[in-house]
Amino acid sequence: MLLAIDVGNTNTVFGLHDGDDWIHSWRSATDSTKTADDHASWLWRLADMHGVDLAHTKGCVISTVVPQAQFNFRNLARRYLNVEPMFIGDPDLKTGVALRVRHPEQVGADRIASALGAHVKYPGALIVIDSGTATTLDVVGADGGFEGGIISPGIYLSMRALHEAAAQLPRIAIQKPAQVIGKDTVSAMQSGVFLGYIELIDGLVRRVKAEYGAPMTVVATGGVASLFEGASETIDHYDQDVLIRGLLEVWKRNR
Incomplete structure (x- = not known):
């Protein structure tokens, strides 16, 4: 069983893969x-609720954009799962993704x-559009190479800034309006x-x-x-599994 962890700026997603399918995912x-x-205390309680024994975990792969969190997630894998985690970005990790940009380390x-x-x-x-804390549009070549992209503030970040500055x-909640011309502030x-x-x-x-x-x-x-x-x-496809599918693929290529 594989534990894949995506540490984002706002939320962290934990996904469990049993070798055939993703069987559970949790968000904090x-x-x-x-x-x-x-x-560990949070994760083990959730696993117990779903009848999952995390002692069967054989691998852990982690993507994080929060450098300060890396130490604690590394300890989580080592201490509680008894595995050495793979971190996307480690120089000895093979991803197969050529970074065709001026500063690959960024x-x-x-x-x-x-x-x-x-x-x-x-x-x-x-074009891979990831809508989270930031909204990114990344260009991926036909061979899987990363060609560059665009970064803009995420929709919730913009909404919060609008509320706090005015x-x-x-x-307000974000939802599709009934018409373009608003008849009140909301x-x-x-x-x-x-x-x-x-747009x-x-x-x-x-x-x-x-x-x-x-x-x-x-x-x-x-x-x-x-x-x-x-x-x-x-947008041609909506696919919530893009990132954890990538983590699974990295684990397959490096285990």
Whole structure:
């Protein structure tokens, strides 16, 4: 059994793979101050609730964009799973993803894993859109190489900034508005944020395709990607398993 961990800026996802399928996944708020003992007590309780014995875990692969959390997750794997974890970005780890950018060391582990996870499922050149704390659009070549991308603030981050910077604007839920022209403050904010992000995504996808000059498949993933389903004109597939599929593939290539 494999434990795959994706440590994002906002949330951390734990996924269990039994060799054939993903059998469970759990999500917690990312907190770099949590110790290995904190993670273990939370994780073991959830596993017990689902009748899973984590003692059968034979591997652990981790993607993290929070460097401060790496020490505690390494200890979690060593102390409680008795395995040496693989970290995306370690120089001796084979991913098969060529980083064709000026500063390869600056490419986040999550973007590498997502590029690989999308490439092994979808043929040809890709645009991988990951909607989380940041919204990223990454270009993946037909051979799986990472060609570069775009980073913009995530939809929740923008909404929070709007609320905190403007005293009279409330904190609201993000949802598709009934019409473009808002008739009150809340509907006006929902229209601006939701439809604004749809236009941001669709506009950037069109510009990337025009610049790339070849057919591309667009895959959306991440915590809020499902919000855009049915609204975007450019997204071909919605796939929440892109990143953990990439982690599984890394483990297969290096075990």
